[in-house]
Amino acid sequence: MNTKQVQKFVQAYCDSTGCHIVEKCPGRVTVKLSPEADRALTNRPYYWSFVDRTGTPPETLTYSWFFEAPSAEDGQSSPLSYLMTPAGRVIQEGVYFGSRRLQQLFDVVRQGGRCVTLFEEPARGMGDPLSSQPYTAWLGANFKVSFACDMRREELHSYGVSLATGVIDDKFMDRLQGRKLTPRLPANVHLLRNGLSLRKGMTQLESTIERKLKNADFAWAAEAEERRQDELARIGQYYEPLLKNEDEAQRKLFLERFEQRKAEIDWQYRPRITLTTINCGIFHLPGIH
Amino acid sequence: MQSFEPALEPDFAENSVEQQSLSSAQEHQTGQPATSAPLGSATSFIDPNPRKLNPLVDLHIDRSAFEELDRRVQRNGPWDDWTLYQMALEAEETELVADFHALQCVKSLPRFEPLPHQVETARKVLQNMRGRAILADEVGLGKTIEAGLILKEYLIRGLVKRALILVPASLVLQWVRELNGKFDIPAVAQKKEYSWNNDIVVASMDTAKREPNRAMLLEAEFDMLIVDEAHKLKNKRTSNYQFVGGLRKKYCLLLTATPVQNDLSELYNLITLLKPGQLGGEGDFASNFVQDRRVPKNEEKLQEALSQVMIRNRRSDGGVHFTERHVTNVPLRLSPEEMALYEGVTSYVRTHVKAETGMDLTSMLSLVTLQREVCSSRDAVFLTLINLFKKTGEDSPLRARIWELVALIKSIKSNTKAQKTMELIRSIDDKVIVFTEYRATQEYLLKFFKEHDLSAVPYRGGMNRGKKDWMMDLFRRRAQVMVATEAGGEGINLQFCNHIVNFDLPWNPMRVEQRIGRVHRLGQSKDVRIFNLCTLGTIEEHIVHLLHEKINMFELVIGELDEIIQQLEKEEPLERRIAQMVLESADGDELRRRMDGIGEKLLVVKQREGREKPR
Numbered sequence: 001m002n003t004k005q006v007q008k009f010v011q012a013y014c015d016s017t018g019c020h021i022v023e024k025c026p027g028r029v030t031v032k033l034s035p036e037a038d039r040a041l042t043n044r045p046y047y048w049s050f051v052d053r054t055g056t057p058p059e060t061l062t063y064s065w066f067f068e069a070p071s072a073e074d075g076q077s078s079p080l081s082y083l084m085t086p087a088g089r090v091i092q093e094g095v096y097f098g099s100r101r102l103q104q105l106f107d108v109v110r111q112g113g114r115c116v117t118l119f120e121e122p123a124r125g126m127g128d129p130l131s132s133q134p135y136t137a138w139l140g141a142n143f144k145v146s147f148a149c150d151m152r153r154e155e156l157h158s159y160g161v162s163l164a165t166g167v168i169d170d171k172f173m174d175r176l177q178g179r180k181l182t183p184r185l186p187a188n189v190h191l192l193r194n195g196l197s198l199r200k201g202m203t204q205l206e207s208t209i210e211r212k213l214k215n216a217d218f219a220w221a222a223e224a225e226e227r228r229q230d231e232l233a234r235i236g237q238y239y240e241p242l243l244k245n246e247d248e249a250q251r252k253l254f255l256e257r258f259e260q261r262k263a264e265i266d267w268q269y270r271p272r273i274t275l276t277t278i279n280c281g282i283f284h285l286p287g288i289h
Numbered sequence: 290m291q292s293f294e295p296a297l298e299p300d301f302a303e304n305s306v307e308q309q310s311l312s313s314a315q316e317h318q319t320g321q322p323a324t325s326a327p328l329g330s331a332t333s334f335i336d337p338n339p340r341k342l343n344p345l346v347d348l349h350i351d352r353s354a355f356e357e358l359d360r361r362v363q364r365n366g367p368w369d370d371w372t373l374y375q376m377a378l379e380a381e382e383t384e385l386v387a388d389f390h391a392l393q394c395v396k397s398l399p400r401f402e403p404l405p406h407q408v409e410t411a412r413k414v415l416q417n418m419r420g421r422a423i424l425a426d427e428v429g430l431g432k433t434i435e436a437g438l439i440l441k442e443y444l445i446r447g448l449v450k451r452a453l454i455l456v457p458a459s460l461v462l463q464w465v466r467e468l469n470g471k472f473d474i475p476a477v478a479q480k481k482e483y484s485w486n487n488d489i490v491v492a493s494m495d496t497a498k499r500e501p502n503r504a505m506l507l508e509a510e511f512d513m514l515i516v517d518e519a520h521k522l523k524n525k526r527t528s529n530y531q532f533v534g535g536l537r538k539k540y541c542l543l544l545t546a547t548p549v550q551n552d553l554s555e556l557y558n559l560i561t562l563l564k565p566g567q568l569g570g571e572g573d574f575a576s577n578f579v580q581d582r583r584v585p586k587n588e589e590k591l592q593e594a595l596s597q598v599m600i601r602n603r604r605s606d607g608g609v610h611f612t613e614r615h616v617t618n619v620p621l622r623l624s625p626e627e628m629a630l631y632e633g634v635t636s637y638v639r640t641h642v643k644a645e646t647g648m649d650l651t652s653m654l655s656l657v658t659l660q661r662e663v664c665s666s667r668d669a670v671f672l673t674l675i676n677l678f679k680k681t682g683e684d685s686p687l688r689a690r691i692w693e694l695v696a697l698i699k700s701i702k703s704n705t706k707a708q709k710t711m712e713l714i715r716s717i718d719d720k721v722i723v724f725t726e727y728r729a730t731q732e733y734l735l736k737f738f739k740e741h742d743l744s745a746v747p748y749r750g751g752m753n754r755g756k757k758d759w760m761m762d763l764f765r766r767r768a769q770v771m772v773a774t775e776a777g778g779e780g781i782n783l784q785f786c787n788h789i790v791n792f793d794l795p796w797n798p799m800r801v802e803q804r805i806g807r808v809h810r811l812g813q814s815k816d817v818r819i820f821n822l823c824t825l826g827t828i829e830e831h832i833v834h835l836l837h838e839k840i841n842m843f844e845l846v847i848g849e850l851d852e853i854i855q856q857l858e859k860e861e862p863l864e865r866r867i868a869q870m871v872l873e874s875a876d877g878d879e880l881r882r883r884m885d886g887i888g889e890k891l892l893v894v895k896q897r898e899g900r901e902k903p904r
Contacts, residue, residue, distance in 0.1 A: 001383050009376065016372035069399035097383075098397035100473055106380035113373030115358040117366075141355065142378050144385075150419050151389045152446045156381060173378065181371050198362060202355050214342055220389065221345045227419065231564075237573075238566030260537060261565060268420070268539045271346050272339075277354035279369075279377050282362070 069096040116281035139201040141280035149224030221271035228269035394441040411438035420540035449512035456517040458493035519543035523555035669727040750775035
């Protein structure tokens with residue numbers, strides 16, 4: 001992420017959580033957090049439980065975020081500083097790729113953007129106000145597939161399944177691109193009856209991905225397995241002579257170590273694929289699909 | 290945690306097997322420990338019912354987000370924001386590890402830029418060595434940085450969550466600072482019991498192997514283990530070795546600057562800790578590679594086997610630029626009063642040694658210290674004399690002798706060396722660090738500089754971390770001079786200063802090197818100028834002669850000295866050897882001859898090391 005992208009990301013977060021932008025200039029933004037953002041970002045659980053229990057109006061923090069990464073020279077200095085202004089204390093802080101604050105924002109949006117139900121807003125003035133437009137419910141999900149052995153690689157996939165017909169779209173986020181979505185059911189719209197349950201829909205998506213993965217290239221896994229066997233053979237030639245040790249206690253000790261090393265190698269090299277649902281939602285889109 | 294009431298709709302019942310697997314997956318998510326957790330459950334999601342994708346590969350499915358959706362549908366909300374939903378995907382895209390190999394960590398280190406050889410080392414360890422390696426760079430090339438890069442990369446890739454870093458006690462804080470400051474790795478120093486709960490802990494080896502920590506750590510499993518100063522693990526029978534061998538770890542880095550190759554069995558032990566069998570079984574190793582304890586056979590094969598587990602970058606490989614060192618000796622003559630004191634102390638030491646033949650080495654050494662102290666300042670020797678006076682029996686004839694010496698001290702009105710140092714600092718007209726061996730001298734110098742309007746700050750080993758930092762900061766911003774008694778230990782990095790005055794010299798060349806190392810290291814952009822004060826006609830003259838003219842140590846490359854001294858000190862510490870010579874020599878000439886002898890030996894070692902270099 002470059003400086004501009006980071007700034008856009010932070011701006012989007014502030015807008016969607018209702019933060020008050022005090023001042024904005026290229027490379028820097030000063031923002032008074034909304035209660036929601038304050039709870040998520042400032043790590044003040046005691047303060048917030050105090051506010052919740054006493055009903056005191058909350059006093060949120062104000063940050064001045066700059067987006068240019070510091071140079072190597074001032075890398076030693078603290079990334080945080082305070083500034084006293086007539087309006088109160090302002091915390092100055094760098095937000096750039098690799099900084100803890102951006103990392104935290106990533107985690108916060110992952111938590112805060114997990115499950116949605118949305119409707120597409122029909123274009124204004126279109127269609128007959130007396131007739132009703134049919135909407136199809138889609139289950140959309142973003143998946144992360146991680147291929148791991150002693151190394152690791154990841155892929156993202158965005159799938160959607162029509163809960164009416166079971167049709168599958170393997171570029172679902174693209175389908176949503178440019179549509180105006182709202183959490184409220186628009187007027188003059190009726191929802192089609194679902195042929196699939198939510199769970200059935202999810203199973204369909206999973207088995208689609210599973211089929212795709214089955215046909216993918218497993219050379220990496222074969223290589224990892226080769227490495228695993230190689231490592232096992234290596235420790236075998238070390239420990240096996242030791243297991244012929246005369247002394248019972250010694251032998252037991254070596255056997256224990258041998259087993260431990262084998263378990264470590266398995267842990268490190270055994271190839272595995274993990275499919276994680278990053279987030280998912282129900283999307284009601286116009287048309288019958 | 291919200292309670293979850295499964296609604297038994299027909300759809301749910303129709304697939305009861307799957308239902309079961311889903312709910313047990315959920316249990317796992319809520320953090321209930323599985324009864325027999327396999328190794329590695331800490332880092333990656335483990336599906337209790339994985340499916341086979343391929344004879345080699347299981348598919349684990351983490352449906353927690355979907356379960357959440359399902360729950361919210363039952364309760365009709367609440368629903369998340371569409372923008373955040375898209376941003377969550379953007380965050381995942383940004384942090385995606387798209388490639389098995391390309392290093393990800395370099396782009397997320399905004400605060401510094403690693404050197405090419407450091408990045409290359411990290412890449413090799415990850416790709417070719419499968420995350421288990423000995424990092425054996427020569428001193429000053431940044432092993433800590435390399436270890437940090439590797440750890441960061443595994444953290445980014447989600448292959449490491451828990452890491453244990455074992456280092457000497459004096460380096461714990463320095464490691465924590467480097468990892469936090471340079472790499473944004475949230476490492477903590479082990480201080481209290483609860484510190485162990487952190488994912489990334491830096492602890493001293495001694496703390497870690499003490500009960501109850503030991504038992505607890507041996508039960509745990511670490512995705513990564515890093516051991517600094519790993520040459521201390523060369524002996525199989527030590528508790529350190531047994532302890533590290535017993536730890537459960539996935540990736541493992543051993544850091545050492547000592548050329549372990551010099552002793553083959555030690556090398557073998559170290560590698561066995563990392564990858565048992567890399568050099569074959571114990572018997573195979575002896576017959577395949579060992580000629581004599583220090584002499585390998587089948588050198589080429591050995592080197593090849595080693596190169597799979599060990600990386601040793603050398604300064605001579607180039608790529609790292611160090612500035613030069615310029616050494617100036619500043620000879621000076623003591624004032625007649627000071628010389629009288631020196632003669633007095635010397636004759637006292639001589640007669641004392643002769644009087645008590647059965648003297649142990651330690652008290653001999655403390656006598657020689659007297660002579661060295663006179664060369665530094667009257668304040669230093671005064672304290673020692675007073676202590677000596679207190680220790681001597683009331684009726685001892687030595688008491689009167691000591692008192693005479695104290696009287697001589699009183700007659701000294703000025704310190705020739707301090708005068709000279711001040712002239713020197715004035716002429717340098719830039720930041721200067723003055724090193725002395727003695728607290729009393731340090732105090733005196735600070736007072737002396739203050740009287741002459743030179744701003745100076747102290748620095749010594751006994752200060753706590755905060756005070757040390759403060760002094761460094763004062764030196765950087767305000768003071769022209771720092772007067773330091775300690776050079777070793779953790780992190781004083783003074784690259785912004787390039788002048789050193791050795792007010793007096795330690796007899797251990799390693800300590801001299803440590804002093805210079807504070808200033809002459811990666812990041813120093815100017816040539817370093819070193820001034821040695823040398824009082825003529827004293828033992829100091831001999832030491833300066835040995836270190837400077839004989840082995841030319843001040844101009845050795847950084848780290849080269851380590852190796853030379855280690856070779857020589859296999860028998861006896863150098864410092865002691867010199868002390869013994871001073872006591873046993875009848876006069877200056879004999880002393881000089883014997884010093885030259887040591888010098889020759891050092892030269893021989895140096896040449897041998899030098900020959901091994903070009904590889």
